Amino acid sequence: MEDYYYYEDDYGDEEGESQDSALGDAYSTAKSLMGTNPLQCVxxxxxxxxxxxxxxxxxxxxxxxxxxxxxxxxxxEDMLRYYERVCTFNHKDVDKGSLQKAMTKFIDESQRVPVDYLGRALRTTAEVTSRDLKAYSRLWFNAKVKYATLLLDANDVGSVISEIEPVLAWCKEEDPLGFKKGSQLFFCYALLLQAYTVGRDWKKVRDMFFSTISIVNTIAPSRVVGSVLECGGKMYVCYRDWQSAFQTFSAAFRYYNEGGDPRRINCLKYLVLTCLLSGSDVDLFAAPETRAYEEVAEIVPFSGLVKAYRRNDVQRFLSTADLVRQCFTAEPAVLVCLDLLLDNLRLRALVAFASPYERLSMQRLQSVLLVDKDEVDRLCLRAVSEGVLRAKLDNENGVVIMNGESEVGPETERLLAFDRWVNALHEFNKRSYKDIERNL
Known part of the structure; x- marks a missing residue:
């Protein structure tokens, strides 16, 4: 009797193996039709x-x-239905490692799926993996970050912040296994930084920027570092710290360029504007890494802008600036740069044009600077107060009279003294600002 049961059990094993083999053959046959006959494959x-x-x-x-x-x-829709069954699959023959591998592979291969469906798949992944963070922490993190990135692309700032907050809390938790989360924290900060930049909350951008760049012992992808620095550059533009903006955009461009990121073109536009506003004499398009982009259609207007500014050519600057404005219709903070550049250019042109003369008609200056009389008055007063032009205004006769240093009157001296006081206060403020930054 014992022998009977022994052989019966052995026969049962062979029957199970036969069924398993048949299922394997049927699976392989169906899968082979995926590229040629998908309906038959299904x-x-x-x-x-x-x-x-x-x-x-x-x-x-x-x-x-x-x-x-x-x-x-x-x-x-069928894809999502089957994927949800994969995510929640529960059987002794399929371990958590196989589940994680399947979900990870799906996300990696689904980047071209329409955004709505990809977002739903990522939400499903995040929800399922959140139930067991010990086993699926990396996959949960990646799903949350990818979904937040989709929300950022849609300019849904509020949803980005609410999506990242629990991830940020997880990154800051004490990890008893010693798992270092510096890289994950950097990604979270980078997303929040971009969200605050889209929302133009410059106070939060400033705080988040310094928190992000203070993270050490992490090597982030060039595209992520570039986006962080670009946000920092825009923040400096808002605070009109042109030198810091120029340096930050320069670093952002290098990272974008190293990673082959297409955002390098847009970053180069910011770099050109802040270079001019910082007063730098650097010829941006002389460097090998930027020379290659000088003839790119989007950069040509900016190259022309630089040439017009260096030559004090107001007419050419104005015509080129119209093209540049079209590139920044959604960037009011950057559009301000053009107005400031134009004002600086007119001041430079005024000083350069007036220098050889002893007396100069305001009407003549109006035609050179392409402004009205009130604007000429303002520019002349600014030039005098900044000490770049020794002159006085004769409004009765409509002329600007150039003076030697010894001929400067008490009113002009008062303006010059006031200007020196303002400049000193401004420099003190900048130094204090940078000291605070270093101590954050």
Whole structure:
């Protein structure tokens, strides 16, 4: 009797192996049709799932293949339905490592799926993995960050912040296993920084920027570092710290360029404007890394802007500035740069044009600077107060009279003294600001 049971059990094992082999053959046959006959592939995979009475590994493999073929066919609702079953699959033959591998592969291969469906898949992934962060922490983090990135692309600032906050809290938790989360923290800060920049909350941008660049012992991708520095540059533009803005945009451009990121073109535009506003004499397009972009259609107006500014050519600057404004319709903070540059250019042109003369008609200056009389008055007063032009205004006769240093009157001296006081206060403020930055 014992021998009878022994052989009966052995026969049962052989029967199970035979069924497993048949399911494997059916799965392979169905999967091979994925590229040539996707509908037949779907039918074959569903048959494998139906015939797998144990609902084990062949069901799991079939579901994964159904996700893939549905994506290829553009049947995204079916894709999500099968993917949700993959995420929640529970069987002794399929461990957590296999589940994580399947979900990770799906996310990596689904970047071209329409945004709405990709967002739903990422939400499903984040929800499922959040139930067991000990096993799925990396996958949960990646799903949350990718979903927040989609929200950022849609300019949904509030949702980005609410999506990242729990991830940020997780990054800051004490990890008993010694898992270093500096890189994850950097990614979170970078996303929040971009969200605050889109929302133009410059106070939060400033705080987040210094928090981000203070993270050490992490090596982030060039594109992420570039985006952080670009946000910092825009913040400096808002605070009109042109030198810091120029240096920060310069670093951002280098990172974008190293990573081959297309955002380098837009960053180069900011770099050109802040270079001029900082008073730097650097010829940006003389460097090998920027020379290659001088003839790019989007950069040509900016190259022309630099040439017009260096030559004090107001007419050419104005015509070129109109083209530049079209590049920044959604960037009011940067549009201010053009107005400031134009004002600086007119001041430079005024000083350069007036220098050889002893008396100069205001009407003549109006035609040179392309402004009205009131604006000429303002520019002359600014030039005198900044000490770049020794002159006085004769409004009765409509002329500007150039003076030697010994001929400067008490009113002009008062203006010059006031200007020196303002400049000293401004320099003190800048030094204090940088000291505070270093201590943050």
């Amino acid at each position: 039918a074959g995979l569903l048959a494998v799932e139906r015939d797998d009475s144990s609902g084990g590994k062949w069901t799991f493999k079939s579901l994964k293949a159904l996700v893939k073929v549905s994506r290829q066919m553009g049947a995204y």
